[in-house]
Amino acid sequence: MPILINGLKLLDRSDSSVDYYMQDNGEHILVACGEVHLQRCVKDLEVTFAKIPITISKPIVSFRETVMEGGKTFSAITANKRIQIIATAYPLPENLIEFLEFNFEILKKIFTSKNTQTSEKKNFVSNLAEKLTSCENKLQNIILNYLIGFGPKRVGCNLLAYMGCSGFKDIENDIETIEIDIQSENSSTNTSKISSNDYDIKETLRVGFDCAANAGPLCAEPLRGVCIVVEEIKYIEEEIRDIYGPFQGQMISTMQEVCKSAVLGNSPRLVEGMYICTFTTTQEYIGKLYTVISKRRGKILEEMLTEGTDLFVCKAYLPVVESFGFAEELRRMTSGLVLPQLVFSHWETMFDNPFYIRKTVEEMEEFGDQPVLDNLPKTFINKVRRRKGLQTDEKLVIHADKQRTLTKMR
Structure with missing residues (x-):
């Protein structure tokens, strides 16, 4: 750990775009300009500054x-x-x-x-x-x-x-x-x-x-x-003897x-962070841009045509949890002609109930009595609880009767 901390300090001195500090809870924070810049910084730590192997976990996102x-x-x-x-x-x-x-x-x-x-x-x-x-x-x-x-x-x-x-x-x-x-x-x-x-x-x-x-x-x-x-x-x-x-x-x-x-x-709800994204693109790639944003649960706010040009300036909201790999996918879909600028905007409540269970007769007849598998807040809750070592209510076997093999191979 001391070698890594020393390497982070050297990286902070050598790269003016990097910011390094330690939080009150003891976490060491490395601030970069984007995903590509962060990957380059990690590579520099491994090869040049710290010269130690670094294992990178999946991205950790804060919720409320x-x-x-x-x-x-x-x-x-x-x-x-x-x-x-x-x-x-x-x-x-x-x-x-x-x-x-x-x-x-x-x-x-x-x-x-x-x-x-x-x-x-x-x-x-x-x-x-x-x-x-x-x-x-x-x-x-x-x-x-x-x-x-x-x-x-x-x-x-x-x-x-x-x-x-x-x-x-x-x-x-x-x-x-x-x-x-x-x-x-x-x-x-x-x-x-x-x-x-x-x-x-x-x-x-x-x-x-x-x-x-x-x-x-x-x-x-x-x-x-x-x-x-x-x-x-x-x-x-x-008069009770207190032994607690x-x-x-x-x-x-x-x-x-x-x-x-x-x-x-x-009625508890999960709250996720939202980025506001700004894009500049031409009419040729605006459809592909909308496809990528809607795929990641984004919301288009406005689309303005710059006078005298064929360029559109688009703004959209994008969940922080869906932003990882967003720039790379956008460059791939638009041949590198659209680059997003992401800035944290606000917190937004996810209105889906993480503990929703089908109770009415109509819902039971149509969907069955099994839990809702596509409940996004519940999925995020289980991921965070699993990462923190807390107990989850996930089932290893959801449809036990569907795993039976009744046919005999001859």
Whole structure:
């Protein structure tokens, strides 16, 4: 590994089009201009800079998870049977999600930095309240009155509400408490510590919610645009000897469990990234261009003829998971005269239910009772779960009766 890291640094110095850095989770990232450039960089690492054999896996694509419906409640109980958490999940509108993603740095500064200005906090809270007008009235009132946090990593586009607090004022008080705690920890003379049972409960809920938002129930990918509402926390007062470890740890795992159950029970969906592609081509090859795009689940946005020429400028959306090998296939189909320019555009929800099962009599008569084999979200979920070492529900034998050989060879 040290030899590879040294080779990556040398490659970064020698090629101005390459960018190399390491993420917080320890992954080493090599950024190139395209697939062909990346293949050339890997070849240079093997031959010139690192001089070691490199095994390349299949491309890894990030997904997100969300919900389409909301309102169904689910519950989970701690291991010592002392506390029960009841929660539900709601989908957030797209403009609110985009607002939270756009203000990622402001959220990060508010919840992690000590030098955040009070006016900046108030502006963010007021802007957030304006964006909430696009939500349903019920969800809007819940968020305004009971919002206690964001996720994942305290700064994401998912919301956590607990019906036992007092809304935005609660968040501002918690921010001030965090800042005072940081100052008291850094000071050797100040031994005071601000804490309360209510604050400890909310902090435990935030940690459990953060774990669930960072790894969703479908394929352990981050959640996007989900509001988890903790409706009630029931306390069971019994004298029971606790043999299940620290109580806060039990609360965190229970909160994580109920969040995942709420997402699974409110029509979960997979969210995929989308590229916006720009092409310049002539009328001769525009039909072949459309064929390649439609084959990869792309969507044509516009087609404009450049004045004074026979060139067309086309724009289309293309799923990130379908983009590998796209440029090579396009060059082959158009004799190298069409080159795509891909830029990440947005996240788009896949509306097919990954757990769809035929239930009506008409569907059973026409298609049978077997699972839907061409369910694309389910296929992606199984691939990601298999790569991460998670359990899948794939069957080795789908049609056992069709494998029988009844004829006898003579």
